[in-house]
Amino acid sequence: MKSSTLVTLLLLGLLSACNKPSTVIQGLLGEQSPRDTYVRTLRKQGMLETEAVQQWLHAGETALHDSLIVSLPFREDGVFPAGGQRVFTYQFILPAGRRLEVQLNSTDSLYFLDLFQLRENASPQRLAYVSEKNRILRWEATDDTPLLLRLQPQLSQPEGEFSLRLRTEPLLAFPVAGRSAQHIISFWGAARDGGARSHEGIDVIAPRGTPLLASVPGYITRTGTNPLGGNVVHLSADGLNLSLYYAHLDQQLVQSGQRVQAGDTLGTVGNTGNAITTAPHLHFGIYRSGGAIDPLPYVQAPEFPAATVSKRSADTLRTREATALFSSLPPSRTTRQRLPRHAIVWVEAATKGYFRVQMPEGQRGYVLASSIQPTDKRLSRRKLTTIEIFRKSLTEAVVDTLPKGTTIDVLGTAAAHEFIRLSDGRRGWIPTISDVKTL
Template identity: 30%
Template sequence: MKLIQLLSISIIATLLSCKTGSVNLFKAASPHEAYQRKLITAGLEKTALGSAWINASALSMQKALKINLPYKETGYFSAEKAIASAYKFNAVRGAKINISLKKKPENGVAIYLDVWQLPIEGDAKLLASADTLGNDIKFDVDETGDYLIRLQPELLRSAEYTLELTSGPSLGFPTKTGRANIGSYWGDGRDKNNRKHEGVDIFGPFRSPVVATSNGTVTRVNENNLGGKVVWFRPTGKDYTLYYAHLDEQIAKEGTQVLAGDTLGLMGNTGNARTTPPHLHFGIYTFSGAIDPLPFINPTVKSLPNGVAPLSNLNKTLKTTGKVSLLEGNITNASKLMDLQTGTIVNVNSATGNYYKVTLPDGNTGFVKSNELLQISKANKKVKITAANAVIYDNPNSLAPIKGNLQAGINVNVLGNFGDYNLIIDDESNTGWIKK
């Protein structure tokens, strides 16, 4: 621990004293990149620890695990390791994503949080980064597709954190009623299935208010055969237009600036809705045509999952209870990354629901059900030391640093295994890896 503290003081002093001057290794688009630039400017990327931090940053994004929203995890970053965590999730256009990160201690340690959009082709696009005040990240999903977040602490700082990701509508609801009053959805058949419904129908009392879903501008007020009396509305800063149809009365005036919640008209059944109960046909149109409006206004928001996996195992070394699967995600039917044999050693990084996110001795990560892991305090068995397995390694790799040598003929306790190596403990409580 003293060595870590000395290294911490040395690196922090270097970072604080280094001057960027005319050096512009890359433009700092986020606090994470600014920190990485300082490491490089100070020459710390050439050290084992600095290089490991930079490599972990890139590798985590290449091997991002898959999650579904809403998502919540509590994890621990150890000062002894240069690690990063990355997650990939799918989001639908019209949703609003909220990302919250709380850390302990609140001050004195930075955890860098960045969000990217992952296009089908080309490089990832940085969308947002957490600020130094710890405010939530909120953004509207403008394109359906995959998104990625990465967490990484600064060097030589330990921290516990809780990450929460939720998804909700980016717009307010266009009537005073709720989703229970939606009677027809996007894509439903119309005119004996000769055309598809290009919106949602929200039923309610005759002449009840229909309202602006956000701040914006009324772009058009007119009548047509299908929609009857209609109002067109453009939310501020957006590239789409909202369509309110079948109104009994239009209250908004063309060109008017309105606020969220302002009344645009009164619900009715004009146009081709004359034979139906009063309702609002609500649609969204882009330059490419109509799109499904439900994600933009859906008032049903899933709650964050409750925690089940014990937090007491964070940053602890555990082993598998039997043959288990290392999963790519904590979701139902998640892809299997690999099979783990009985007694496989893992380190617990975080807990989410009834899963732990773990790291294997070779650096691979994934999810394992919490009830499939147990403490390594009890040895599986004893093995006899021979000339072939007398060397104790720091990691399960023949190229790893050698911690020492055991005397041939003695018996040692096996705590677990990984690949062709056993994790052992001798009579003097020394631990390390030996060949099987």
């Protein structure tokens, strides 16, 4: 099959899949993502060199190197501004043993959602993508993996709400029937033999005879006995380069070379080997080429993000007092700057206890939800003593003039400007005024 035909079939399959609920779409290296296809369409239409498109492209690339940092699980509810010129990016670590699930719910929105792996001294590498609303993206990690999620609306995007959820789930099923992480009685790294060695696994307590389950499809590579583990079973996990180790079994119910599926019974809980004086339990270990690794993230229950604060997205608010602007959640002292009292912020989205905001000058970050307030109530009322330039936003070139004697309500400040309200209800910016009369 010719490569051009293959690409066409892949794209047709992608578009077809996007019409089905709960579609999982993962990008292969070299594939044309929906965003790539969109850019190619703009090129064919002769729009690629227009100022709006160039700004859109630049914003998308810049966002890959300038992102806010969040921790998993995470949820954010926000608003896409009209015009598609705002990019939302999230940087985080996907822990080893976890599968990331990203779901974006949005109404009347045209967007591109791309997942990248961050690489030291190299450009981010795209791993996966989706392009239709209410679709799910999944990615899994057997090592701690730095990732970046980019959410970029199309240029034709109308204003609309969105809800982004990032959750994780284990790569493996729990190995003891009817049990969960709350039944673990000894964790990775616990001292053994008076501190001579450390525990290389987790111990799960259960009644003797409880079924032990294959946590993943694979092959039984070895069964047998040893002084520490007693009756043991080794399972090679399909596609994960992992060997699962089940020890202290009462009975072994599989043989070396046997193919098993997730959920198949491998044996039963016991206390053989050096566990003969303890209550029946399973010692569960995971090994890969570098040796033993902590099994807990691989089997711990799914983690769901907490609900967000009350919605104030798309609102222009101000700080109640001097407050911190954080570039990471949870906040750290090394990822914050100080905002003055009554500084104007535009709320892009809300997460638990925080708002994601953009400053009029362009900086972005998170502030405590309790640290900002509406701008309905004026700070002061003034009468202009000179003619002043008036802008609806600090970034737009279109200006108006306000005649001397105009009454203004001052609502906040930013970047040597005041955010004001006029008697006709219009809001906008004027340069900071020193020679004014307060009413």
